[in-house]
Structures are given as C-alpha cells and as structure tokens.
Amino acid sequence: MASMGRFTVGSHVWVEDADVAWIDGLVEEVHGDELIINCTSGKKVTANVSSVYPKDVEVKRCGVEDMTRLAYLHEPGVLRNLKSRYGMNEIYTYTGNILIAVNPFQRLPHLYNDHMMEMYKGAEFGELSPHPFAMADRAYRLMMNYGTSQAILVSGESGAGKTESTKMLMQYLAFMGGKVESDGRSVQQQVLESNPVLEAFGNAKTVRNNNSSRFGKFVELQFDQNGKISGAAIRTYLLERSRVCQISDPERNYHCFYMLCAAPPEDRERYKLGDASLFHYLNQSNCIKLDGMDDSSEYIATRRAMDIVGISSDEQDAIFRVVAAILHLGNVEFSEGSEADSSVPKDDKSQFHLRTAAELFQV
Numbered sequence: 335m336a337s338m339g340r341f342t343v344g345s346h347v348w349v350e351d352a353d354v355a356w357i358d359g360l361v362e363e364v365h366g367d368e369l370i371i372n373c374t375s376g377k378k379v380t381a382n383v384s385s386v387y388p389k390d391v392e393v394k395r396c397g398v399e400d401m402t403r404l405a406y407l408h409e410p411g412v413l414r415n416l417k418s419r420y421g422m423n424e425i426y427t428y429t430g431n432i433l434i435a436v437n438p439f440q441r442l443p444h445l446y447n448d449h450m451m452e453m454y455k456g457a458e459f460g461e462l463s464p465h466p467f468a469m470a471d472r473a474y475r476l477m478m479n480y481g482t483s484q485a486i487l488v489s490g491e492s493g494a495g496k497t498e499s500t501k502m503l504m505q506y507l508a509f510m511g512g513k514v515e516s517d518g519r520s521v522q523q524q525v526l527e528s529n530p531v532l533e534a535f536g537n538a539k540t541v542r543n544n545n546s547s548r549f550g551k552f553v554e555l556q557f558d559q560n561g562k563i564s565g566a567a568i569r570t571y572l573l574e575r576s577r578v579c580q581i582s583d584p585e586r587n588y589h590c591f592y593m594l595c596a597a598p599p600e601d602r603e604r605y606k607l608g609d610a611s612l613f614h615y616l617n618q619s620n621c622i623k624l625d626g627m628d629d630s631s632e633y634i635a636t637r638r639a640m641d642i643v644g645i646s647s648d649e650q651d652a653i654f655r656v657v658a659a660i661l662h663l664g665n666v667e668f669s670e671g672s673e674a675d676s677s678v679p680k681d682d683k684s685q686f687h688l689r690t691a692a693e694l695f696q697v
C-alpha cells in the first residue's frame with residue numbers, strides 16, 4: 335500500500351526499519367520525496383515517502399479489539415495494535431469478521447474452559463473479546479438460522495497456531511453439538527480425540543514447531559436439524575512423505591515412530607523394537623527426545639484415542655505393524671550380489687530386519 339497523503343514538517347509517521355520492522359518518529363525536514371525523520375528511538379533517518387506511513391496519534395495505548403476501527407489500516411498500524419494487545423496478554427484481535435491470533439507460546443487454559451464456552455454461547459458477535467469460540471458460535475448460529483453450510487478457513491505460517499486454533503473451534507462446535515451415542519461414546523469425545531490420532535501419525539518436530547502438522551486437513555462436521563453432530567469426516571492432504579526416510583538435524587520423524595519405540599515392553603517385543611536411537615530413520619537426526627513430550631505416555635494416549643474414535647484393536651495392531659515394519663526396513667543395508675546389478679542384504683543384522691519387516695507386513 336502506498337503512503338497516503340503528503341507529509342509536512344511535524345507529521346507523525348512510521349518508517350521502515352531493518353531491525354525492528356517499523357519505528358515511529360516526527361518528520362523534521364521535507365525535500366521532495368525525501369523525508370528526514372527524527373525517530374522516538376533517538377535515530378535520525380532519511381527515507382523516501384514510499385516507505386513512510388502516517389501514524390495515528392490518537393489510538394489508545396491498549397489498542398483496539400477490531401482493527402477496522404483504526405484510522406490507518408496499514409502494516410505498521412496493524413502490527414502496533416497487535417503488539418499492544420499482545421503485551422496485555424490479549425492474543426486475539428478482529429479485523430471485521432476475521433480473527434487474528436498471535437501465538438502466546440504458553441498454555442492459557444483459562445481462555446478455553448467450559449465457563450468460557452458457556453459465555454460465548456449465543457453471545458452477539460463482537461460483544462465479548464475476540465475469541466475462536468466467537469467465530470465457531472457465529473458459524474453455528476448462521477448454520478442453524480439459515481440452514482446453510484458454513485466454512486471456517488484457518489491459515490498462517492508454520493508455528494503460527496493453526497492446529498491449536500482448529501482444536502478450539504472443534505472443541506466449541508463439539509460442545510454445542512455433542513450428544514451421547516447409543517453405544518455410550520459421545521460424538522463430542524470422538525470428534526476431539528481424532529486430533530491426537532492425526533497428530534501422532536502426521537505431526538513431527540521441525541525447526542519452527544515441535545508439533546508441526548506435515549499435512550493439510552479439511553474437517554467436516556455434520557449436524558442434524560436439532561444442531562446435534564450427526565457425523566464427522568476428516569480429509570487429509572499432501573502428507574510430507576519424504577520425512578519418513580529422511581530427516582535433518584535437529585528435526586524429528588513422525589511422532590508415532592518414537593511413541594512405538596517407547597511403548598510398554600510387551601508391545602515393543604511384539605513389534606521387535608528397541609530404543610529409537612537404533613533405527614536409521616530416527617537416528618539421522620540427533621534429536622530423539624523432545625522437551626515436554628513423554629513418548630511412552632503419548633503412546634498410551636494415542637491408543638486410547640484410537641479406541642474412542644472407533645479403530646478396532648485388530649486395526650490398531652495392523653497400523654502399528656506397518657509403523658514398526660517401516661523402521662525395520664530402514665535398517666536393511668545392501669551389498670553387491672554375485673550377479674550383475676544385483677544386491678543382497680549386507681549381513682545378519684540386515685537379514686533380521688528384512689525378515690521382521692516381512693513378518694510384520696505379513697508377506
């Protein structure tokens with residue numbers, strides 16, 4: 335967006351800065367398109383008008399909840415507003431009916447409890463502080479009132495908080511539409527427990543995010559006339575498959591591999607697994623353990639979530655057999671065979687892993 339209006343001596347402005355993105359100051363001199371700006375940081379800079387933006391001096395220190403109320407909706411104005419709010423632990427801000435979330439990098443359970451869901455239930459949009467529950471409530475109301483499908487798009491760069499925000503949206507919609515099925519399992523629980531299952535098999539530690547989703551997903555929740563969840567479907571897209579065979583330091587492979595290596599002894603025995611560091615697909619990176627993540631308890635939690643979602647124990651066994659077989663295949667090394675262009679497993683160890691993979695695949 336080009337700078338608006340002309341600047342005169344004494345104008346309050348924002349100017350681009352290589353270190354802190356934007357700094358504010360006062361125009362001291364104007365020479366055609368060149369401005370000399372006295373910044374509040376003490377710096378004096380010369381800048382072209384194209385990289386200078388007017389500053390609203392009347393905006394409140396605590397910022398505004400809805401950025402459409404800002405006098406100037408330009409990058410420095412938006413960033414300053416988000417920063418002021420973040421400084422007061424207000425991580426959510428609206429721009430009209432778009433919700434912007436700034437990752438707090440700390441757990442804020444008081445923001446997402448049942449009491450909060452009750453508060454947002456049916457509240458007028460904009461009446462309460464910006465929140466994912468307000469977005470979910472709006473979508474739910476529009477669906478109920480107009481009988482039309484609603485979609486919520488969650489986007490942002492890696493580590494921005496898409497996965498966490500999606501879970502909150504699902505939490506609220508499951509809260510509004512939850513009911514107990516005839517077999518005693520609540521749909522609400524099933525919808526929510528789909529997340530740990532997906533994360534176990536599709537999330538991994540990357541440089542930017544310890545729990546990065548390496549796939550895209552489309553979550554569809556279906557509701558009946560009474561607004562109760564009648565079904566749910568999750569479609570996944572473009573899983574980063576190359577990660578299974580190749581990882582770079584200090585990233586990790588998919589969580590499920592480490593979980594299975596940390597499973598209770600009887601399960602490890604069944605899949606002929608040992609410590610994660612013994613497997614080539616995992617030890618290419620020096621990062622095996624993750625701070626704040628206990629792979630053994632995650633394994634138990636994933637199994638429980640799979641039970642709740644309705645994956646039978648035979649299916650679970652088949653899934654983990656494949657996971658284990660992949661680890662064994664990764665440890666098969668080859669050496670040249672006697673015939674031209676042929677190869678054979680290098681040694682007894684490779685033979686063992688190859689045989690085990692075949693047994694696990696049941697081929």
Ligand SMILES: Nc1ncnc2c1ncn2[C@@H]1O[C@H](COP(=O)(O)OP(=O)(O)OP(=O)(O)O)[C@@H](O)[C@H]1O
Binds near residue numbers: 442492498545546548
């Ligand atoms: N609202 C929140 N409250 C607390 N922590 C959060 C919140 N949002 C994000 N985080 C933290 O930031 C981390 C990264 O967030 P998340 O996994 O949701 O990002 P993402 O946008 O889905 O990233 P990717 O595209 O890599 O999957 C989370 O694991 C969590 O630790």
